[in-house]
Structures are given as structure tokens and as C-alpha cells.
Amino acid sequence: MRTEAVAGVLLAGGLSRRMGGGDKSLRTLGGRTILERIIATARPQVGPLVLNANGDPARFAPYGLPVAADVVEGFAGPLAGVLTGLEWARANAPGCAWVASFATDAPFIPGDLVARLVAAVERDGADLACAQSGGQEHPVFGLWPVRLADDLRRAMVEEDMRKVDAWTGRYNLAIADFATDPVDPFFNTNRPADLEEAERLLAAGLVA
Numbered sequence: 001m002r003t004e005a006v007a008g009v010l011l012a013g014g015l016s017r018r019m020g021g022g023d024k025s026l027r028t029l030g031g032r033t034i035l036e037r038i039i040a041t042a043r044p045q046v047g048p049l050v051l052n053a054n055g056d057p058a059r060f061a062p063y064g065l066p067v068a069a070d071v072v073e074g075f076a077g078p079l080a081g082v083l084t085g086l087e088w089a090r091a092n093a094p095g096c097a098w099v100a101s102f103a104t105d106a107p108f109i110p111g112d113l114v115a116r117l118v119a120a121v122e123r124d125g126a127d128l129a130c131a132q133s134g135g136q137e138h139p140v141f142g143l144w145p146v147r148l149a150d151d152l153r154r155a156m157v158e159e160d161m162r163k164v165d166a167w168t169g170r171y172n173l174a175i176a177d178f179a180t181d182p183v184d185p186f187f188n189t190n191r192p193a194d195l196e197e198a199e200r201l202l203a204a205g206l207v208a
Contacts, residue, residue, distance in 0.1 A: 001098065001118045003047060004095070005097055006046050006047060006100050006114055007099045007100070008043075008048070008085075008099070009051075009099055009100070009101050010052060010065070012024075012025045012035070013081045024104065024189060027189065029107050034104065037107045038104050038109060042113075046114060049065055050085060051068070052068055052069075052081040053067055054070055068084050071083055072153075077164075078101075079161065079164050079167060082144055082164070083149065083152045085144070086099050086146050096146065098144065100142070102140075106185075107189065108198075108201075116178075117129040117130070117143035117174075118143060120143075120174035120176040127148070127173070128172075128173055130142040131175075133185060134180045141186060142164075152167065183206050
């Protein structure tokens with residue numbers, strides 16, 4: 001599977017309640033927005049890249065990415081963002097049979113995330129893959145086949161499915177495991193205290 005055959009979707013459609021509202025991804029860390037950091041890491045790993053975000057897309061204009069709102073209404077969570085990415089890829093990137101998803105509140109994501117998700121799918125002959133670190137799965141960092149877009153839409157619309165792991169549990173899911181030393185690469189900035197910790201990690205030179 002070639003990198004250019006994988007589209008990327010940046011998941012930024014949530015309400016950021018624990019951060020106090022607004023866009024978590026637009027908070028600054030080390031002088032750059034978290035979104036800027038994630039784009040810099042994600043862009044070399046995929047072909048076309050789309051930002052999944054709700055509300056006025058103009059606030060993301062400086063990043064030069066297409067912005068796609070959730071295709072399922074009601075702030076239905078990251079699974080809606082995955083579906084948005086799959087349907088966007090099907091309509092706009094016909095050469096891409098896969099979509100890699102990235103949460104936009106994890107500023108230290110690995111530069112080889114997609115390569116290792118692809119390797120996990122190929123190793124296991126799996127339908128899809130997600131990342132894992134410290135024994136915890138991170139299904140929002142996943143690799144999803146575009147061919148399952150209609151299945152996912154049915155599950156969300158007809159079954160009101162919202163939990164990512166409930167849906168992935170229906171398929172052969174491969175796991176790409178990542179080390180947590182010196183820092184968990186999927187550390188996320190959900191709360192103001194997390195952002196302070198991320199600044200500390202940067203200042204200590206434990207992450208770039």
C-alpha cells in the first residue's frame with residue numbers, strides 16, 4: 001500500500017468541553033498551534049488531507065486545507081469524523097482506498113504512524129487498524145478502508161452507533177503498538193492541565 005493511496009482526516013469536530021470550549025487544536029504549544037504541529041507530522045504520511053471540523057471553516061483558512069463538517073448531525077463524536085473522512089475520500093480522492101485518522105489534540109504523534117498501521121493491516125490480513133500504547137488502544141488513530149463507508153453510515157444512522165470500538169469490534173482489527181518511553185506519543189491535551197504538562201515535556205526536551 002503506497003502512502004499516496006491513503007487519505008488523511010484530522011478530527012477536530014468535538015466541542016472541547018474539558019478544555020472549556022473553543023478549538024483545542026488552535027491552542028498554542030511551544031509557540032505553534034497544536035493543529036500546526038499535527039499537520040506537519042501527518043502531511044508527509046498521507047496523500048490528500050482533509051480537516052473535519054464543524055462551524056465556520058474560515059477560522060482554519062490559514063492552514064490551507066479543505067474543511068469538511070460532520071456528515072452526521074448532532075456532534076456525534078469521532079466516529080462521525082471517520083465517516084466524514086471516508087465519504088470525503090470517496091468523493092474527492094478516488095485513488096485512495098484507505099483513510100488514516102488523526103485526533104487533533106495529540107501534539108506528539110509519531111512520524112511513522114501510518115506506515116505502522118499499514119504494516120499491521122498487511123501483517124494480519126485485517127480489515128482496519130488502530131494504534132495502541134501502554135496497553136491502551138487509541139481507535140481515533142486508525143486506518144479505515146473506504147469500502148466500509150456505507151456500512152459505517154448505516155451503523156450510525158440506523159443503529160445510532162457512536163462508540164468507535166463498538167464498530168471496530170465487528171471487523172478484524174489489527175493493532176500497531178507504540179512505546180511510551182520517554183513520552184506516550186498519543187498524550188492528549190484535553191484539559192488546561194494537560195496543555196501545561198505538554199509545555200513541560202517540550203521544555204524538558206523529551207519531545208520536539
